[in-house]
Amino acid sequence: MREPAIKSGSGQGPENLLFLTDEQIRGGIEAFFFAYRAFTADPDEILEGMDYGRAHHRALHFIARKPGLKVSALLDILGVTKQSLNRVLRALLKDGLVESRVGKRDRRERLLYLTSAGAELERRLSEAQRARVRAAYRAAGPQAVAGFRTVLEAMMDEAGARQFREMRSAEAAE
Amino acid sequence: MREPAIKSGSGQGPENLLFLTDEQIRGGIEAFFFAYRAFTADPDEILEGMDYGRAHHRALHFIARKPGLKVSALLDILGVTKQSLNRVLRALLKDGLVESRVGKRDRRERLLYLTSAGAELERRLSEAQRARVRAAYRAAGPQAVAGFRTVLEAMMDEAGARQFREMRSAEAAE
DNA sequence: CTTTTTAAGTCAGTGTTGTTGACTTTCCAA
């Protein structure tokens, strides 16, 4: 990195705050922008030509992550309207990539599962994305990765952080 | 952090690779997703109601960063088509937020500048975004921030990395 | 001094993903 290496110079300050200058922050914003673009590019490329897009990828991802996810929970995670998700989900159901089962506890609920075809596509998309992240992690090293995660978690808003924690917790939805 | 703290356990391995497990990678992917959403939410909220959107914000950001930017350079940075950028730029020009001057060296070129009104809006948007990043940086600490930046730069593709470097270099376009 | 190429801008049409608003069906729960 080109950072001025947090030089402990200034003398009297209780802590070095060089990493909080507007220049540093702007640099972070731009790095975030360019990195996120690369991050989404690989799965987008796979989807291109198929009748699916990024929205389908996101649905597949979270259903893969939490098999038996309720529609309302997915709605919450994605932060889109019911109507918007419905278009996506309808296509995935019609094409047999996702299966919707009636809830046992509450028969109004629809629990979402990937079919084997759905799991296969999800794996392809996910692997493309993971390959890039894995390469970046490997190049950056464990300490940088820990810092990366710390900053990302600090950047989330309350809703996102809650969803993230729920996502990381073990239990499936049903 | 909830990471298993890179425990040096396994014994024989030359290095610890626990941070490269698929679970860790997937966690990173989700953290990236949720953090990026929060990252874009604040300026989006300001733009809401105005006739502008995220695309306008991006154009303002990079013109602010590199006053005198050529249209073709902005096209390159944003990675969109001329037609797509044109719609955005036309609105910003019409509303007097951006000014386009004929290039001195090459009179075909149009050099883009923010007007004072453009600079003011850009500042508002940027400050909202920077506030979040600054808070996250402060909470995470300098070491984490350095790691964050290292991973982001490692994640960019070639085109993005090149644009990022150019963006960070001092000289204006003209 | 023509011809070709480059930079910018435009028009028309299309696709994906998001939004509101209104409404239905099914089913749990008070």
Add this chain to the structure above:
DNA sequence: TTGGAAAGTCAACAACACTGACTTAAAAAG
């Protein structure tokens, strides 16, 4: 039995991307 929650649907619309075809102006090449 009635009220509300979960899911699904229809219609209309907006933002932002795309392709393809074309114009204008000016630089560069011949």
